[in-house]
Amino acid sequence: MPTKSGFVAVLGRPNVGKSTLVNALIHAKVAVVSEKPQTTWFNVRGILTEDDAQIVLIDTPGLHESEKLLNRCMTSQSLEALKEADAYLYVVDPDVAKIVQDHPWFERLRDASKPGVGVVNKIERLGANERDAVLGEVRGAAPFLKVLGVSALTAEGLDALVLELKGLLPEGAWLYDAELISDSPVRFLAKEFIKEKLFKELKDELPYETAVVVAHWVEGPEDPVEISAEIWVNRESQKPIVIGKGGEMIKRIGTKARLEVEELIGRHVYLSLYVKVKPHWMKAEGLLKQAGFPHVPAQAKKEGR
Numbered sequence: 001m002p003t004k005s006g007f008v009a010v011l012g013r014p015n016v017g018k019s020t021l022v023n024a025l026i027h028a029k030v031a032v033v034s035e036k037p038q039t040t041w042f043n044v045r046g047i048l049t050e051d052d053a054q055i056v057l058i059d060t061p062g063l064h065e066s067e068k069l070l071n072r073c074m075t076s077q078s079l080e081a082l083k084e085a086d087a088y089l090y091v092v093d094p095d096v097a098k099i100v101q102d103h104p105w106f107e108r109l110r111d112a113s114k115p116g117v118g119v120v121n122k123i124e125r126l127g128a129n130e131r132d133a134v135l136g137e138v139r140g141a142a143p144f145l146k147v148l149g150v151s152a153l154t155a156e157g158l159d160a161l162v163l164e165l166k167g168l169l170p171e172g173a174w175l176y177d178a179e180l181i182s183d184s185p186v187r188f189l190a191k192e193f194i195k196e197k198l199f200k201e202l203k204d205e206l207p208y209e210t211a212v213v214v215a216h217w218v219e220g221p222e223d224p225v226e227i228s229a230e231i232w233v234n235r236e237s238q239k240p241i242v243i244g245k246g247g248e249m250i251k252r253i254g255t256k257a258r259l260e261v262e263e264l265i266g267r268h269v270y271l272s273l274y275v276k277v278k279p280h281w282m283k284a285e286g287l288l289k290q291a292g293f294p295h296v297p298a299q300a301k302k303e304g305r
């Protein structure tokens with residue numbers, strides 16, 4: 001039986017559920033999720049290998065228009081994913097008022113001339129009548145071959161979506177070992193899990209001004225694996241907030257992240273977190289690269305500090 005394989009970029013505006021969808025499709029956690037928009041900053045691949053096909057899903061940062069350098073770093077990754085992919089999924093929220101904001105991106109995808117499937121996620125929020133109206137709305141406005149309703153949360157519609165994606169992929173041998181769920185190094189995933197906890201625990205703008213960098217990873221024959229990571233903040237005044245009263249905030253973040261890293265690597269972990277003040281790291285090319293962005297777009301104009 002000929003097999004199919006290829007890359008599928010998972011695109012859409014912030015907070016529509018792209019990362020949740022990738023995790024649900026591969027039945028594992030590789031992509032970070034929170035209720036706040038712009039949780040994903042880096043592309044991460046989740047691999048689904050099923051009898052006759054290997055679908056490599058690329059979770060991407062949400063598409064948005066902000067001119068800030070950090071935001072442009074994010075959007076440029078999403079567009080890179082589209083370039084390297086054989087096909088794409090474009091995910092939208094089921095709220096019609098929000099879908100209007102997708103229209104400019106629908107137009108850009110028309111120009112990309114790649115096969116794409118539209119996905120109305122969070123469909124469990126809609127009654128039967130509303131569903132047809134929302135699916136029709138996206139079908140009418142976008143260049144997708146098909147538009148499906150799914151719920152990444154309840155798994156409704158996911159089997160149909162996988163079937164659809166298989167139809168878009170070219171024939172080919174497996175791109176990755178069939179056992180693999182991601183090609184991201186565990187160091188990267190661990191850093192992302194820490195960042196997810198920052199997004200979940202910290203309020204307001206603070207998560208958007210923090211970055212995580214793994215400083216040491218010592219993996220000897222005996223447990224625990226020793227990992228230390230830096231949490232960068234933008235201003236001195238943010239440091240005590242991340243540390244919390246008596247260190248309770250950073251302890252909570254550390255414990256939650258450690259449990260997930262232990263599950264990921266199947267070993268006991270000793271995780272140390274240090275908060276470092278890196279003024280204006282979000283505006284400095286060198287620091288953005290150190291924080292993990294492979295490509296930092298040229299700065300069109302200087303951002304105010």
Ligand SMILES: Nc1nc2c(ncn2[C@@H]2O[C@H](COP(=O)(O)OP(=O)(O)OP(=O)(O)O)[C@@H](O)[C@H]2O)c(=O)[nH]1
Nearest residue numbers: 014015016017018019020035038039040062152153
């Ligand atoms: N009700 C419902 N909520 C969902 C569903 N899928 C995702 N969510 C929630 O939507 C929020 C955003 O999910 P993410 O997966 O982080 O969204 P994203 O599109 O990756 O967001 P960014 O990375 O910020 O672009 C989280 O609170 C999820 O739990 C769904 O099918 N139904």
Ligand SMILES: [Mg+2]
Nearest residue numbers: 018019039040
């Ligand atoms: Mg995401």
